[in-house]
Amino acid sequence: MLIRYLSQIGKYFIMLKEIFNKPTKWSVMKQLIFKEVDDLIIGSLGIVAFISFFVGGVVSIQTALNLTNPLIPKELIGFATRQSIVLEFAPTFISIIMAGKMGSFITSSIGTMRVTEQIDALEVMGVNSLNYLVFPKIIALLLYPFVIGLSMFLGVLGGWMAAVYGGFTSSPEFITGLQTEFIPFHITYAFIKTAVFAILLATIPSFHGYYMKGGALEVGQASTVSFVWTSVVIILMNFILTQLLLS
Amino acid sequence: MIEVKNIIKKFGEQTVLKGVSTRFEAGMTNLIIGQSGSGKTVFLKSLLGIHTPDSGTISFDGRIYSELSNDERRELRTEIGMVFQGSALFDSMTVEENIGFPLKMFSNKSPKEIKERVDFVIDRVHLVNAHQKRPSEISGGMQKRVAIARAIVNNPKYLFCDEPNSGLDPKTAIVIDNLIQEITQEYNITTVINTHDMNSVMEIGEKIVFLKNGLLEWEGSNKEIFKTDNEAVTDFVYSSELFKRVRKMYLEDDK
CATH class of the missing domain: 3.40.50.300 (P-loop containing nucleotide triphosphate hydrolases)
Incomplete structure (x- = not known):
């Protein structure tokens, strides 16, 4: 079992190296990158915006409802919303949601190409199929921090609207809370995590799709396994990066 | 040989x-x-x-x-040209794009020259009214013709x-x-x-x-x-x- 996991990890790193070998012609790659930006980034904005806005609102309401002690200032609602959204919700939990959305799309599309011999066709033509299929996804996901930036903004906006229009606090109190003890490095930390998660989101699902064997049923299974492993690695990397950057 | x-x-x-x-x-x-x-x-x-x-x-x-x-x-x-058992056409591309793919990847031909060559091989394999269709929209026999056209397009x-x-x-x-x-x-x-x-x-x-x-x-x-x-x-x-x-x-x- 352990040997199998180690061999899979080794295979993953060999794949990463292979992605950067023998690049595809730039005129073709450019189009592939635009397509991936459309599929992976633009296609995810709606769901990210929706989830972020409402989860921000819920965080704000939950915090407000738990502030029963009159000695605790109402500014804490804005403060808690900001910290939850910026530090964890936007970078980590949106990434896990994206492991489901983008990840299963990547695994199933590459997996289907594997079972229908499209990847063999690329290889026989002399195309580095890993570079052709995975590299544009990695480049497209360089824009992933913008998605997370949007998620942070909409999360805090949702929190502000829920708190102010729900009558839990006033707008100046919420904004004061947002500005309280603001540490700019927290934003840097969140975006460092986001960049690492972007690489994981592009490569782990690709690995599961590229090396899958079997037919249509196995494509479905590979998508599920890919989601599980992407989530597990995101959570582990979240822990490691938090220890390294914040402890 | x-x-x-x-x-x-x-x-x-x-x-x-x-x-x-x-x-x-x-x-x-x-x-x-x-x-x-x-x-x-x-x-x-x-x-x-x-x-x-x-x-x-x-x-x-x-x-x-x-x-x-x-x-x-x-x-x-x-x-080398290859015709796969299941044709292995790229789902995301039209018939024309599938056939032109090897030229786009490996030749320095202009888009106009690629189009001319693609049209020539499409005629050669007797494909009719399929240029802009996707592989899922054509029959098995036509898919095979597209696969043959893609295999021979690069001579x-x-x-x-x-x-x-x-x-x-x-x-x-x-x-x-x-x-x-x-x-x-x-x-x-x-x-x-x-x-x-x-x-x-x-x-x-x-x-x-x-x-x-x-x-x-x-x-x-x-x-x-x-x-x-x-x-x-x-x-x-x-x-x-x-x-x-x-x-x-x-x-x-x-x-």
């Missing part, structure tokens, strides 16, 4: 190819036949470089594949076909067979076809290689296959009553 010398391929303990040697000439349709599990697919994939033989050599007009550098192999691959020196007739009705299968043979002769391509279809064997088998249990059991032409007394070949090729009768009639006519 492709020359295969004594190739052996093992998967773990199992030896799938046990020392196969043969030669595939240019301008001829070379067929590989044999029962399921005889090593046909492994043989074809070894020729394509998808599998690396454990020993033996495969040379393409004198260029021994195992001795080529990565760049030389890449160069050689651009001279390959070597054409490989894996079960080009599978899933096709008998009439369309003959049309595809004849198309492959015409193209092979017209462009002097070394064509190697992996097939189970005995109609193809009779129709276009200018050279037939019969594999059994990973060994080359017999080789010859579609004329010679009627006369052979190799039991393994006759058992396999003339397993149906119809073909037994055809053989009998052929041999009687030949007398």
Whole structure:
């Protein structure tokens, strides 16, 4: 079992190296990158915006409802919303949601190409199929921090609207809370995590799709396994990066 | 011309190819036949470089594949066209884009020149009203034509076909067979076809290689296959009553 996991990890790193070998012609790659930006980034904005806005609102309401002690200032609602959204919700939990959305799309599309011999066709033509299929996804996901930036903004906006229009606090109190003890490095930390998660989101699902064997049923299974492993690695990397950057 | 010398391929303990040697000439349709599990697919994939033989050599007009550098192999691959069993067309592209793909990847042709070449091969494989359709919108026979067009668009020196007739009705299968043979002769391509279809064997088998249990059991032409007394070949090729009768009639006519 352990040997199998180690061999899979080794295979993953060999794949990463292979992605950067023998690049595809730039005129073709450019189009592939635009397509991936459309599929992976633009296609995810709606769901990210929706989830972020409402989860921000819920965080704000939950915090407000738990502030029963009159000695605790109402500014804490804005403060808690900001910290939850910026530090964890936007970078980590949106990434896990994206492991489901983008990840299963990547695994199933590459997996289907594997079972229908499209990847063999690329290889026989002399195309580095890993570079052709995975590299544009990695480049497209360089824009992933913008998605997370949007998620942070909409999360805090949702929190502000829920708190102010729900009558839990006033707008100046919420904004004061947002500005309280603001540490700019927290934003840097969140975006460092986001960049690492972007690489994981592009490569782990690709690995599961590229090396899958079997037919249509196995494509479905590979998508599920890919989601599980992407989530597990995101959570582990979240822990490691938090220890390294914040402890 | 492709020359295969004594190739052996093992998967773990199992030896799938046990020392196969043969030669595939240019301008001829070379067929590989044999029962399921005889090593046909492994043989074809070894020729394509998808599998690396454990020993033996495969040379393409004198260029021994195992001795080529990565760049030389890449160069050689651009001279190869392949028609896959399931066509392996790119789902996200139209018929025109699928056919133009090798040119876009490996040539310095302008978009206008690519379009002209694509239109030419589309005409050559007799595809009608399919330019802007996606593979899922056309029939199996048309998909095969697109696959053949994509395989020949870059003027390959070597054409490989894996079960080009599978899933096709008998009439369309003959049309595809004849198309492959015409193209092979017209462009002097070394064509190697992996097939189970005995109609193809009779129709276009200018050279037939019969594999059994990973060994080359017999080789010859579609004329010679009627006369052979190799039991393994006759058992396999003339397993149906119809073909037994055809053989009998052929041999009687030949007398």
